[in-house]
Structure formats: C-alpha cells, structure tokens
Amino acid sequence: MSTASRTTAEIVSGSCHHDCPDTCGWHVTVDRSGPTPVALQMRGNPDHPYSKGELCPKVNKFLDRVYSDERVLHPLRRVGAKGEGRFEQITWEVALTEIAARFHEIIDRDGAEAIMPYSDAGNQSLLAMGFPERFWNRVAATRVVRAICGPTVGAGVKMTNGTTKCLDPLEIRHSKLIVLWGTNTKLTNRHLWPTIEAARADGAQIVVIDPIRTMTADDADWFIQPRPGTDIALMLAVMHVLIRDDLTDRQWVRDHTLGFDELAAHVTEWTPQRAAATCGVEAADIERLATIYGTIRPAVIRTLVGAEHHENGAMFFRTLACLPALVGAWQDRGGGLARSVGVWSGSVVDGNVLEGRDLLAGRQPRWVNMSRLAEILSETTNPPIRGLFVWNCNPLMITPNVEKIRAGVMRDDLFTVVHEQFITDTARYADIVLPATTQIEATDVVPPWGHLWLSWNEAAIEPCGESVSNSELFRRLAKAMGYTEPELFDDDLTAIRASLPGIDVDELRRVGYVRVPYPDDGRPFGDGVFPTASGRVEFVSEALVAMGQPALPTFVAPVEGPGTVLAERYPLQLMTPKHHTRFLNGSYSHLPGHGGRESGPFLELCAADASSRGITDGQCVRVFNDRGSLEVPARVSDRLRPGLVSIPWGWWSRHHPDGMVANSLTNDTLTEWGGGVAFYDTLVEVAAH
Numbered sequence: 150m151s152t153a154s155r156t157t158a159e160i161v162s163g164s165c166h167h168d169c170p171d172t173c174g175w176h177v178t179v180d181r182s183g184p185t186p187v188a189l190q191m192r193g194n195p196d197h198p199y200s201k202g203e204l205c206p207k208v209n210k211f212l213d214r215v216y217s218d219e220r221v222l223h224p225l226r227r228v229g230a231k232g233e234g235r236f237e238q239i240t241w242e243v244a245l246t247e248i249a250a251r252f253h254e255i256i257d258r259d260g261a262e263a264i265m266p267y268s269d270a271g272n273q274s275l276l277a278m279g280f281p282e283r284f285w286n287r288v289a290a291t292r293v294v295r296a297i298c299g300p301t302v303g304a305g306v307k308m309t310n311g312t313t314k315c316l317d318p319l320e321i322r323h324s325k326l327i328v329l330w331g332t333n334t335k336l337t338n339r340h341l342w343p344t345i346e347a348a349r350a351d352g353a354q355i356v357v358i359d360p361i362r363t364m365t366a367d368d369a370d371w372f373i374q375p376r377p378g379t380d381i382a383l384m385l386a387v388m389h390v391l392i393r394d395d396l397t398d399r400q401w402v403r404d405h406t407l408g409f410d411e412l413a414a415h416v417t418e419w420t421p422q423r424a425a426a427t428c429g430v431e432a433a434d435i436e437r438l439a440t441i442y443g444t445i446r447p448a449v450i451r452t453l454v455g456a457e458h459h460e461n462g463a464m465f466f467r468t469l470a471c472l473p474a475l476v477g478a479w480q481d482r483g484g485g486l487a488r489s490v491g492v493w494s495g496s497v498v499d500g501n502v503l504e505g506r507d508l509l510a511g512r513q514p515r516w517v518n519m520s521r522l523a524e525i526l527s528e529t530t531n532p533p534i535r536g537l538f539v540w541n542c543n544p545l546m547i548t549p550n551v552e553k554i555r556a557g558v559m560r561d562d563l564f565t566v567v568h569e570q571f572i573t574d575t576a577r578y579a580d581i582v583l584p585a586t587t588q589i590e591a592t593d594v595v596p597p598w599g600h601l602w603l604s605w606n607e608a609a610i611e612p613c614g615e616s617v618s619n620s621e622l623f624r625r626l627a628k629a630m631g632y633t634e635p636e637l638f639d640d641d642l643t644a645i646r647a648s649l650p651g652i653d654v655d656e657l658r659r660v661g662y663v664r665v666p667y668p669d670d671g672r673p674f675g676d677g678v679f680p681t682a683s684g685r686v687e688f689v690s691e692a693l694v695a696m697g698q699p700a701l702p703t704f705v706a707p708v709e710g711p712g713t714v715l716a717e718r719y720p721l722q723l724m725t726p727k728h729h730t731r732f733l734n735g736s737y738s739h740l741p742g743h744g745g746r747e748s749g750p751f752l753e754l755c756a757a758d759a760s761s762r763g764i765t766d767g768q769c770v771r772v773f774n775d776r777g778s779l780e781v782p783a784r785v786s787d788r789l790r791p792g793l794v795s796i797p798w799g800w801w802s803r804h805h806p807d808g809m810v811a812n813s814l815t816n817d818t819l820t821e822w823g824g825g826v827a828f829y830d831t832l833v834e835v836a837a838h
C-alpha cells in the first residue's frame with residue numbers, strides 16, 4: 150500500500166452473500182485517493198458476533214474474484230454458436246432494447262408464461278434475491294420453485310413439528326451429545342465448529358453419521374457410515390431400541406406427542422438386525438447409538454441440507470424430527486434438532502412487500518420445479534419456454550441431468566439472457582450476457598440461515614465496469630419494458646426499509662447486524678407446544694395421509710438405487726458432494742489458486758471396487774450411465790464403502806476434457822414431497838479407460 154493510499158484508506162463493513170450458513174461479517178479496506186476507489190484488502194470483521202473475524206479459504210481471496218481478468222464488465226451479445234462462448238460488447242441501451250423487444254414479442258405470441266426467470270441463491274442477500282420478483286410478478290412469467298437446497302428439509306420437519314423452526318445452532322454449546330447427522334460441519338459450516346469444540350471441552354461427545362468419511366467424520370468421537378439414502382431404517386431401529394429399553398421420556402411423550410402407540414407398534418419390526426441389513430451399520434452400533442441418545446442429556450441432532458438429496462429426502466427429516474420428541478430433548482437447553490434458522494431471520498422480512506406480490510394483480514403464474522429444468526426446456530411444456538432469464542445461478546453446472554438441459558438451451562427458438570460476474574457454463578449459452586456486481590459493489594442486507602444476526606452489507610467500491618446489482622438490473626428492465634408501477638423503481642434503501650418493517654434499518658446499518666427474535670431461554674419449544682393440527686409432535690400425521698403419504702415414518706428404498714433392475718447395468722451409487730474448502734458451489738473452481746492440491750475433478754472409489762474393475766490409483770476412468778459419460782482420474786480411497794463412488798462437485802465443464810460436468814450424470818427425480826431433488830440417487834458404472 151502506498152503512503153498516499155494509507156492516509157486515504159477507509160474500512161467499510163459488509164457481509165458475505167454466499168449461500169453458506171455462516172454469513173460472515175467482513176471489513177474491506179478501500180483506497181479512495183484515486184479517481185476510482187480501489188479495494189485493497191478484505192478481512193473478517195472481528196466484531197461480528199458469529200464469525201468473529203474469520204472468513205474462509207475461498208473468501209479470504211475474494212478480491213481476486215472482484216478484480217479477476219475474467220470478470221464480465223460490459224453487456225455482451227453472442228456472435229458464435231450457442232455454447233461456444235464468443236461474444237461482442239454492446240451498450241446497455243442496445244442490450245435492454247433487444248431484451249424488451251424479444252420479451253414483448255414472446256408475450257404477444259405465446260403469453261407471459263413462455264418466459265421463465267431462473268435463479269437461486271448465488272447472492273442470497275435480501276434485495277439480490279427478492280427485489281427481482283417484483284419485475285417477474287409484473288410480467289406474470291412462469292416461476293420456478295427454488296427447492297434445490299433446503300425446502301425439503303423444512304417440509305419434512307414441518308410434518309412432524311408443524312413448523313420448520315428449530316434450535317439456534319449456537320445452543321449446541323450447552324449440549325452433551327452432538328449428533329452431526331448428514332452435515333459436513335467443518336467444511337460447510339466452519340464457524341460452528343468452535344462451538345462444537347467448546348461443548349466437547351465441557352464433556353460433550355460428537356457423533357457423525359455420513360455415508361462418506363468426511364473431514365468432519367475424521368474429527369468425531371464416533372463415526373457411523375450408513376449406505377446413502379438408508380438412514381430412515383437406521384432411525385426406525387433407534388426408535389425400536391429406545392422404546393424396547395424404556396429410554397423414552399414417557400411423561401413428555403404423553404403430554405406433547407401424538408401417535409406414540411402406533412409408532413411403537415410400527416417400529417417393533419424394525420429390529421437393529423433388520424435395519425443393519427438395509428443400512429449397513431452393525432446392529433451393535435445401532436444399539437449403542439440408541440442407548441447414548443436415550444441416556445445423555447442435553448442431546449442435539451445437527452443437520453443441514455445434504456441428506457435431502459434422495460427420493461426419500463423429505464421422509465428422512467420427518468423421521469429425524471421424531472427422535473428429539475421421543476427422548477424429550479426439547480425440554481433441555483441445548484437439546485433438540487438444529488437445522489437452518491432461515492425461518493427465524495425470515496420472520497422479520499415482509500415478503501409481500503419485498504417481492505411486490507400485488508403486482509401479480511390476481512393473475513396465477515405457472516409454477517415449475519427448478520430441478521426439472523431438463524424437462525421444462527424440452528418443447529413439451531405448454532406453452533413452451535421461449536425466453537430464459539438466468540441470474541444468481543449456474544444451472545448448466547448445478548442442476549441435475551445437465552446434458553438434457555444443454556440440449557434445451559441449444560434450441561434456436563430459445564432466447565437466453567444471463568446476468569453474471571463470469572462466463573459460466575450457463576453464460577456460454579446466452580444470447581445476451583449482462584454484467585453483475587459482486588457483493589462489495591452493492592449495498593444490501595443478508596438474512597442468514599446459520600445464525601440469528603441479520604447482517605448489513607455496505608458497498609465498498611463503485612460497480613466494476615458497467616456491472617449492475619440485481620436490483621438495478623430489474624429497475625432498468627422494468628423501464629425498458631415500459632412498465633410504470635412505482636415499486637418497480639424503488640431505490641435500494643426504500644426497498645430495504647419497506648421490506649424490514651420491524652427493524653431499525655439505520656441502527657442495522659450503523660452497527661452492521663441486529664439479532665432477530667428467538668426465545669430468550671434458548672428453547673424453541675420450551676413450553677412443549679407445537680403448531681401442528683394437534684398442537685403436539687405428530688408421530689402419526691393426518692396431513693401426510695392427505696398428501697397420499699404414509700401416516701408414520703416409513704422407509705422406502707429409491708427407484709434408482711441398489712437392488713433395482715437398473716443396478717444390474719449400473720451397480721455403483723454416485724454421490725457428487727461439496728468437498729473443497731476453496732469452492733462455494735460452482736463459484737470458485739475457475740479462479741486461479743482455488744483448485745488447491747486438486748487441480749481438477751476425480752472419481753473417488755474404494756479399493757475393492759477399483760480392483761474388481763482393474764482400476765489403479767491415478768488411472769483415467771470413464772464414469773457413465775444413460776445420462777452421460779465423464780472421463781476423470783480415479784482416486785482410490787478408504788473414505789467410501791463398497792458400492793459407493795463420488796465425484797467431488799464444483800468443477801466446470803472447462804475442467805473436464807469431454808466438456809461435461811458431474812451433474813451430467815445425476816438423477817433429476819424429485820423427492821417424494823417437499824420439492825427437492827434426488828441427485829444422490831444416481832447409479833453409474835465405472836470402467837478403466
């Protein structure tokens with residue numbers, strides 16, 4: 150830093166926008182000595198009550214992203230074939246005029262539902278995610294159910310507890326038994342780990358339940374490794390033992406639950422021996438798990454998202470939520486179930502205002518599931534999608550069944566616009582690419598889902614090049630379309646204030662964070678009252694029956710899974726999980742210095758599956774099924790059990806010699822309810838190349 154810049158350097162506080170539970174606070178040092186402010190440094194904000202000054206390996210290098218040579222800085226129009234990635238620079242005016250003309254043409258010919266906005270939580274800030282909905286409500290376009298991450302967990306838990314509300318994960322500090330069930334905390338939720346370690350220092354035991362021996366499993370006191378998608382059998386056997394051995398809290402169960410007798414009868418047949426055959430966990434281990442869960446208090450189960458990605462994903466969480474009730478865990482501080490706390494932070498947001506739902510003016514848009522993009526882009530949808538508008542998302546890399554999506558976006562009659570920071574796998578197929586700001590270039594608020602501090606993000610620098618934030622983009626589009634409703638043009642502060650009616654926004658901006666409402670005694674259900682129809686935890690659910698689902702927690706094996714007809718051709722189950730400390734979904738693998746030791750994707754498999762196929766460590770293999778075929782080097786490891794292989798997810802097509810990605814292979818069958826998708830129920834075969 151030069152002397153001049155040191156004297157004019159200013160620190161601006163902000164918050165991470167990534168779809169990550171930690172929503173860390175940061176400080177950006179900005180040099181304001183020149184004509185354009187320059188961000189010199191980004192560090193964790195030491196005062197942030199949750200992240201306490203630490204960011205993570207990926208965001209420590211965030212400024213490399215901001216100032217990357219690969220940033221999209223101007224509107225671009227496609228000049229090559231779709232997918233080729235060749236573009237020419239155009240002005241904003243030309244881009245907006247062209248988009249508006251094409252959209253009006255599509256609306257006039259096929260109706261507004263022939264246009265589909267497609268987004269997820271690439272930037273999960275309040276305005277970045279919510280404000281664009283005003284525009285799409287005005288259009289009355291087809292809408293996507295954004296359920297690729299999380300809603301299925303909530304849907305499952307809600308069937309048991311009547312609400313998606315669960316424990317604040319920081320309450321784990323008070324726990325004596327911590328079961329990390331289908332969550333890779335040290336990788337995906339790293340700022341919670343110190344709390345877990347603090348509880349361990351006070352005598353807590355840590356159990357990890359995961360089909361993969363993850364970095365979190367390596368640090369557990371006990372690791373249990375079920376076959377993926379089979380945990381419901383494991384849970385039913387745990388219930389069997391709890392009830393058989395009288396380890397339930399009979400008084401609490403009597404006072405606060407519904408259907409215990411039916412549940413008890415139902416799990417009689419789920420002996421540990423029977424479950425062991427299904428889930429591959431020794432019967433003695435199931436006995437031990439049930440015994441410690443039934444005797445150690447306070448006991449917490451911590452889960453996040455990973456286990457929802459199976460056909461039975463919603464039932465996984467419906468069943469999991471029954472366990473705390475059986476042992477009366479909700480009575481104790483530090484007892485119960487901890488998952489996303491998004492519903493607590495969401496409670497301060499007025500969604501009707503944020504998303505301008507009145508702009509629908511009584512029209513009912515068509516809703517489709519985002520995970521079914523492959524099918525939606527095929528011409529069979531009525532009306533067919535003619536206009537695709539993507540922002541905050543990279544579907545050609547993150548959505549299952551990518552090769553079929555690719556066929557869809559290649560359609561000549563499809564007009565595609567992508568608002569992005571980089572030419573992603575998706576942007577390559579755009580007719581028009583619009584430049585997006587990064588989080589340090591736009592002011593916004595981040596409602597977190599891993600802690601309870603609503604966090605302010607102040608823009609630290611001007612937008613790079615001609616990039617615009619999501620809210621500014623949709624103000625410009627609304628004007629280009631000729632719309633006049635005032636709320637389409639609200640400035641950011643006006644929209645923030647209106648969307649957070651109970652929050653002192655000036656205070657939030659001054660301090661950087663405010664805590665959202667949560668029970669003072671730390672216990673979300675301390676009174677034992679649950680907002681189900683019965684007011685109790687429902688082991689038996691009439692609501693599920695009404696949806697055509699079993700009333701009681703029930704294990705159903707996936708249609709694409711071991712033991713099925715398909716498994717005769719494709720005997721290995723493929724998981725494509727988050728894996729890399731320097732990746733955040735699809736957002737960093739293309740940046741230099743983020744691949745780390747692993748300069749590209751690979752297939753991980755156990756020694757037995759490798760040797761039976763004549764595969765040695767490092768050898769190039771072909772992983773294939775009817776959806777696609779990938780060439781990757783093999784890595785023989787002891788982290789997976791026989792029958793399970795894994796391609797760590799996050800690399801783009803440019804990292805694969807055949808131009809495909811891990812999701813080229815994955816299953817886009819939806820979960821039985823809850824709108825999620827079963828991309829981990831994927832069968833493949835692997836052959837030496």
Ligand SMILES: Nc1nc2c(c(=O)[nH]1)N[C@H]1C(S)=C(S)[C@@H](COP(=O)(O)OP(=O)(O)OC[C@H]3O[C@@H](n4cnc5c(=O)[nH]c(N)nc54)[C@H](O)[C@@H]3O)O[C@H]1N2
Pocket residue numbers: 168269270271272277297298454540541542543544547548549568569570571573585586587588618619725726727733734735736798811812815828
């Ligand atoms: N096989 C497999 N598939 C998966 C998963 C998996 O584990 N395995 N995980 C699933 C999960 S949990 C999720 S959440 C999804 C994530 O899928 P995505 O949401 O698509 O992934 P991200 O990389 O978080 O963000 C997408 C894009 O948003 C862009 N972006 C960031 N900020 C802004 C902004 O302010 N404006 C605009 N316009 N763009 C911005 C980034 O440049 C990035 O390219 O993937 C899902 N798919």
Ligand SMILES: Nc1nc2c(c(=O)[nH]1)N[C@H]1C(S)=C(S)[C@@H](COP(=O)(O)OP(=O)(O)OC[C@H]3O[C@@H](n4cnc5c(=O)[nH]c(N)nc54)[C@H](O)[C@@H]3O)O[C@H]1N2
Pocket residue numbers: 168169170298330331332333334336337338358359360361363375376377378379380452453454455456457458459726727728729730731732733734735829
């Ligand atoms: N470094 C890093 N951090 C991230 C992300 C990232 O890409 N990189 N992504 C962010 C996002 S969008 C999200 S949603 C969160 C997700 O946070 P998590 O839910 O913690 O992470 P996942 O890797 O999706 O899944 C957690 C674990 O679930 C396991 N799992 C899958 N199927 C089953 C099953 O049937 N049974 C059991 N018991 N376990 C199963 C997986 O093997 C995995 O280890 O992480 C966030 N944090």
Ligand code: SF4
Pocket residue numbers: 165166167169170171172173200204205206207208339733
């Ligand atoms: S990606 Fe997650 S851990 Fe990293 S800085 Fe952002 S919120 Fe924190």
Ligand SMILES: [Mo]
Pocket residue numbers: 168297298299454
């Ligand atoms: Mo996610």
